[in-house]
Amino acid sequence: MSAAHAAPTTPPLILAGPHDALVLDPRAAVAVSDPGGPDALADAVDRALADHGGPAVAAGAVPFDHGRVGSDAQAPPARILVGRPRWTDRDGALPDVPGHAPVWRRVAGVGGLRHARRVARVLDALAGGAAEKVVLARRLDLAADGPAEVRALLHRLARRDPAATVFCVPLDDGGVFLGATPELLVARTGPQVTAHPLAGSLPRSTDPTEDAARARRLARSDKDLREHAYVVDDVVQTLRPWCTHVEVGEPTVVRTERVWHLGTPVTGRLRDPGTGATRLALALHPTPAVGGTPTGPAVALARAVEGRGRGYYAGAVGWQDASGDGRWYVAIRSAHLAPDARRLTLHAGGGIVAGSDPATEVTETDAKLRTVLDALEVRS
Numbered sequence: 001m002s003a004a005h006a007a008p009t010t011p012p013l014i015l016a017g018p019h020d021a022l023v024l025d026p027r028a029a030v031a032v033s034d035p036g037g038p039d040a041l042a043d044a045v046d047r048a049l050a051d052h053g054g055p056a057v058a059a060g061a062v063p064f065d066h067g068r069v070g071s072d073a074q075a076p077p078a079r080i081l082v083g084r085p086r087w088t089d090r091d092g093a094l095p096d097v098p099g100h101a102p103v104w105r106r107v108a109g110v111g112g113l114r115h116a117r118r119v120a121r122v123l124d125a126l127a128g129g130a131a132e133k134v135v136l137a138r139r140l141d142l143a144a145d146g147p148a149e150v151r152a153l154l155h156r157l158a159r160r161d162p163a164a165t166v167f168c169v170p171l172d173d174g175g176v177f178l179g180a181t182p183e184l185l186v187a188r189t190g191p192q193v194t195a196h197p198l199a200g201s202l203p204r205s206t207d208p209t210e211d212a213a214r215a216r217r218l219a220r221s222d223k224d225l226r227e228h229a230y231v232v233d234d235v236v237q238t239l240r241p242w243c244t245h246v247e248v249g250e251p252t253v254v255r256t257e258r259v260w261h262l263g264t265p266v267t268g269r270l271r272d273p274g275t276g277a278t279r280l281a282l283a284l285h286p287t288p289a290v291g292g293t294p295t296g297p298a299v300a301l302a303r304a305v306e307g308r309g310r311g312y313y314a315g316a317v318g319w320q321d322a323s324g325d326g327r328w329y330v331a332i333r334s335a336h337l338a339p340d341a342r343r344l345t346l347h348a349g350g351g352i353v354a355g356s357d358p359a360t361e362v363t364e365t366d367a368k369l370r371t372v373l374d375a376l377e378v379r380s
């Protein structure tokens with residue numbers, strides 16, 4: 001086989017934050033068999049780490065619909081690998097890989113008009129009392145004229161947004177789940193617990209004056225502050241039973257390459273030092289940032305309107321070590337690469353509450369999709 005047609009090599013599992021990065025070779029790791037519900041998976045992760053011994057981590061991705069009975073029949077199992085990682089810095093994990101980037105084109109998905117109509121349907125349902133907040137996502141399918149070079153794509157994602165956590169999870173069918181998330185679901189360092197929920201967004205502008213004005217507008221937007229408060233309240237309520245106390249900061253505007261968000265730091269102190277990061281992450285998931293509120297009816301409504309499962313999008317990606325320390329992120333600004341490395345499925349969503357405007361939601365999801373589209377160099 002000539003080099004031009006060689007199957008792309010499977011990338012390692014990578015979680016690269018602004019300051020450090022974890023790299024795990026799937027060939028030297030053990031996959032945790034997913035037993036289903038959140039507690040059973042957290043138990044399985046703790047057990048696998050104890051059995052492995054040494055400085056191992058459990059790292060990987062949990063699908064959006066994890067453990068939800070009667071939900072998306074196509075939901076994949078959690079993909080969590082246990083092994084000895086290489087710890088490095090961002091550049092060490094995501095080097096600039098020379099090579100030919102394929103050309104990607106849009107082949108299917110939910111266009112702006114269709115998404116606007118779906119948002120209007122959700123607004124009607126909200127007005128009828130179906131839920132308070134629904135997070136509605138739209139899908140975009142791309143095809144390439146050659147195999148994706150995952151390492152090069154990850155490098156471009158990292159270069160564009162130095163604050164994002166860039167991730168890559170090789171799946172057991174040869175597919176890859178990857179992205180650059182701005183949102184920390186939960187981190188545990190000893191007894192210290194930290195979360196940084198995001199919700200409420202406005203696309204950035206290339207004009208610095210207009211960009212700054214948008215950030216100020218977002219910080220004062222009643223609709224966005226309301227949308228944001230659902231998430232913070234839920235995170236605090238969920239963490240409270242696990243913690244001796246929980247502290248909540250003030251919302252601030254958080255910058256990503258393409259979008260402004262409202263974000264609030266939440267910190268707590270663990271009651272039981274045996275509670276690992278994965279258990280906390282699975283207890284929190286899905287927060288209203290991706291699942292809406294109240295969770296059951298909001299997720300059911302989103303699923304009915306979206307019509308397709310989300311797979312790993314809006315699930316969780318992260319890691320935990322044998323001491324229970326770890327970091328989990330909300331798996332947004334992400335894409336699923338098919339095993340042939342030539343098809344990508346992207347998703348982006350936004351919170352809908354009473355007062356949301358369909359056209360604005362389209363612009364917001366367009367801006368969120370650009371995180372991955374920019375790195376693929378898809379211009380329109």
Ligand SMILES: C=C(O[C@@H]1C=C(C(=O)O)C=C[C@H]1O)C(=O)O
Pocket residue numbers: 135137183198199200201261289290314330332333347348349350351352368
């Ligand atoms: C659902 C997404 O993002 C989430 C939804 C947000 C919102 O509704 O404003 C903001 C940040 C994320 O928590 C996404 O990027 O797909």
